[in-house]
Amino acid sequence: MSTAILTGQPVPGSSIEGDLRALGFDVQVAVDAADAERMVAEAPCDQRVALVDARFVGHVHALRLGLTDPRFPLAALPGAVTAQPDGRVTLTRALARENTAGGGTAVAVDSVPGRVVTALADDGADVYRPELGSLVAAVPADPQARNEARQAVADVDDEAVRLKSAVKSRDGFFTTHFISPYSRYIARWCARRGLTPNQVTTASLLTALIAATCAATGTRAGFVAAGVLLIASFVLDCVDGQIARYSLQYSTLGAWLDATFDRAKEYAYYAGLALGAARGGDDVWALALGAMVLQTCRHVVDFSFNEANHDATANTSPTAALSDKLDSVGWTVWVRRMIVLPIGERWAMIAVLTAFTTPRITFYALLVGCAFAATYTTAGRVLRSLTRKAQRTDRAAQALADLADNGPLASLVARATRTRLGAPLLVALAGTAVLAVALFSGVTWAPVAGAFVYTVAAGQALYRPLKGALDWLVPPLFRAAEYGTVLILAAKADVNGALPAAFGLVGAVAYHHYDTVYRIRGNAGAPPAWLVRAVGGHEGRTLLVTVLAAALTASQFTVALTVVAVAVALLVLVESIRFWVSSGAPAVHDEGEPA
Numbered sequence: 001m002s003t004a005i006l007t008g009q010p011v012p013g014s015s016i017e018g019d020l021r022a023l024g025f026d027v028q029v030a031v032d033a034a035d036a037e038r039m040v041a042e043a044p045c046d047q048r049v050a051l052v053d054a055r056f057v058g059h060v061h062a063l064r065l066g067l068t069d070p071r072f073p074l075a076a077l078p079g080a081v082t083a084q085p086d087g088r089v090t091l092t093r094a095l096a097r098e099n100t101a102g103g104g105t106a107v108a109v110d111s112v113p114g115r116v117v118t119a120l121a122d123d124g125a126d127v128y129r130p131e132l133g134s135l136v137a138a139v140p141a142d143p144q145a146r147n148e149a150r151q152a153v154a155d156v157d158d159e160a161v162r163l164k165s166a167v168k169s170r171d172g173f174f175t176t177h178f179i180s181p182y183s184r185y186i187a188r189w190c191a192r193r194g195l196t197p198n199q200v201t202t203a204s205l206l207t208a209l210i211a212a213t214c215a216a217t218g219t220r221a222g223f224v225a226a227g228v229l230l231i232a233s234f235v236l237d238c239v240d241g242q243i244a245r246y247s248l249q250y251s252t253l254g255a256w257l258d259a260t261f262d263r264a265k266e267y268a269y270y271a272g273l274a275l276g277a278a279r280g281g282d283d284v285w286a287l288a289l290g291a292m293v294l295q296t297c298r299h300v301v302d303f304s305f306n307e308a309n310h311d312a313t314a315n316t317s318p319t320a321a322l323s324d325k326l327d328s329v330g331w332t333v334w335v336r337r338m339i340v341l342p343i344g345e346r347w348a349m350i351a352v353l354t355a356f357t358t359p360r361i362t363f364y365a366l367l368v369g370c371a372f373a374a375t376y377t378t379a380g381r382v383l384r385s386l387t388r389k390a391q392r393t394d395r396a397a398q399a400l401a402d403l404a405d406n407g408p409l410a411s412l413v414a415r416a417t418r419t420r421l422g423a424p425l426l427v428a429l430a431g432t433a434v435l436a437v438a439l440f441s442g443v444t445w446a447p448v449a450g451a452f453v454y455t456v457a458a459g460q461a462l463y464r465p466l467k468g469a470l471d472w473l474v475p476p477l478f479r480a481a482e483y484g485t486v487l488i489l490a491a492k493a494d495v496n497g498a499l500p501a502a503f504g505l506v507g508a509v510a511y512h513h514y515d516t517v518y519r520i521r522g523n524a525g526a527p528p529a530w531l532v533r534a535v536g537g538h539e540g541r542t543l544l545v546t547v548l549a550a551a552l553t554a555s556q557f558t559v560a561l562t563v564v565a566v567a568v569a570l571l572v573l574v575e576s577i578r579f580w581v582s583s584g585a586p587a588v589h590d591e592g593e594p595a
Helices: 016-022 033-042 060-067 085-102 112-122 143-155 158-165 173-192 197-215 220-247 252-279 285-309 318-327 330-339 343-356 359-387 394-404 408-416 424-439 446-461 471-493 498-521 529-534 537-551 554-582
Strands: 002-007 025-029 049-053 074-077 080-083
Touching: 002 016, 002 033, 016 025, 016 049, 016 060, 033 049, 033 085, 049 060, 049 085, 049 112, 060 074, 060 080, 060 158, 074 085, 074 112, 080 085, 080 112, 085 112, 158 173, 158 220, 173 220, 173 330, 173 343, 197 220, 197 252, 220 252, 220 343, 252 285, 252 343, 252 359, 252 498, 252 554, 285 359, 285 394, 285 471, 285 498, 330 359, 343 359, 359 471, 394 471, 394 498, 408 446, 408 537, 424 446, 424 471, 446 471, 446 537, 471 498, 471 537, 471 554, 498 537, 498 554, 529 554, 537 554
Parallel strands: 002 025, 002 049
Antiparallel strands: 049 080, 074 080
16 A cells, blocks of 8 residues: 655645545554655555645645655655655655655645655756646645635545546547547546456456457348447547546556557457458458558558657748647647547448448548548658758657667668668668569569669668658558568469468557557667567568568468468557566657657
């Protein structure tokens, strides 16, 4: 149990002790600053400890936000400061120094938490301070101020504030207006009954998998049920995050499950639609695989651009200024959020089209919508990159290099070649263009030669840090080249099973790339080098697939794709699960743009 230490003169009628106990704290009362220091030292070192001024007046949810959020080692709000185990040493040091300076005197007037927060700031410690909005958190100095603070508490319903804040602050039109108005109440119902975000995330995955199974039946009833269940899965997907925000149940494992399950649900549903269409005599596996390739490449564009620019200096441009100006016009905000086809709008469209049309029409609409969205967002980001004067950091360059996923062959090329061919993006574009021409040449071994040139280009593209204005395009270019190669060669094989096997291989590789992104987002670094070497890197896999296509018959190529897909999936899944279950990465939850 976490420990809360009350300091200062107790106030008759104060509810602070009860409020802290309601939040799960074991409450102790310190007679002076020296006693508080002793209690902090004696508190279990593997638990949270908080110092709270006994005169505190405020909402329970303000205390919850300031003292129970698991994402931050140190946090504070007026009259209170807290430390998790990895912040205890810093807190103890600041408290000891303040007591030495103040002589350990009684705390009837002075505020120990306030002095400790000041000392932490002087030390340069990173102390989280939650945005309280209309919530009250104060340490009144006299009875009149206390009465005013209590009246301010009474004037604001903190449960209503808590419920409203459970909804993601920036979301799509469909989610904001058709899901969140009622999903927040489902989230509260679940939280009050002890259900965790991870349990709801798992329920959302199972619902989506059942939806995919219904779609795979190929019947109209199955398609209607699939559409309904897909929307239900999305509602649960919103609920898990709202539970996390409502009850501050953030976790490393939860962040990973929430992010990866979204991709697994959507791509499994694509597979279900393709299976259902096949039962009706329509082969749409190429469309399903194309939709997965396009959607994954869209995400990589988002990830690469954000990683390249989130910590860049002088990060402004006329295009960004225009975008900010448009955001001040209410209706344009919603239009711009809808046309990028975020997850809410995308899943709603897929669900409706599944129920009332055919899988082929569903995939056509999805491909057109995602292609337009990708063109719109990528063009805007290219314009921003060309017009801004950003100075990218070494961290950003390293993140882009990790996202590029160069394997042992590209690394060997980079070490062995002395001639540098040109700017990274131009070299990557040239290698990809050669590969594309070779794939459509019609010559059996031409793709192998094209993949070899592509491998050399991959090694050359990363010979220097990716700090150019448009170098963030290198990772998505590599993703499109690798996934496109698998798609084209499987389609050209023209035998049953080739495209489903290719779908499985691209799905396994895409998971590896998403896993890389989420590790970088959590400041945990890229996957281990041995894993990148074991799965070959993007250039190694591309070369392998071209060799298999040229050397084997169509049926043998299908079997080989299946074997490679299973091997890659096993390697990346085992390592990913091991990492995230035992990881010390910070607990996070996605609050950004809907994917």
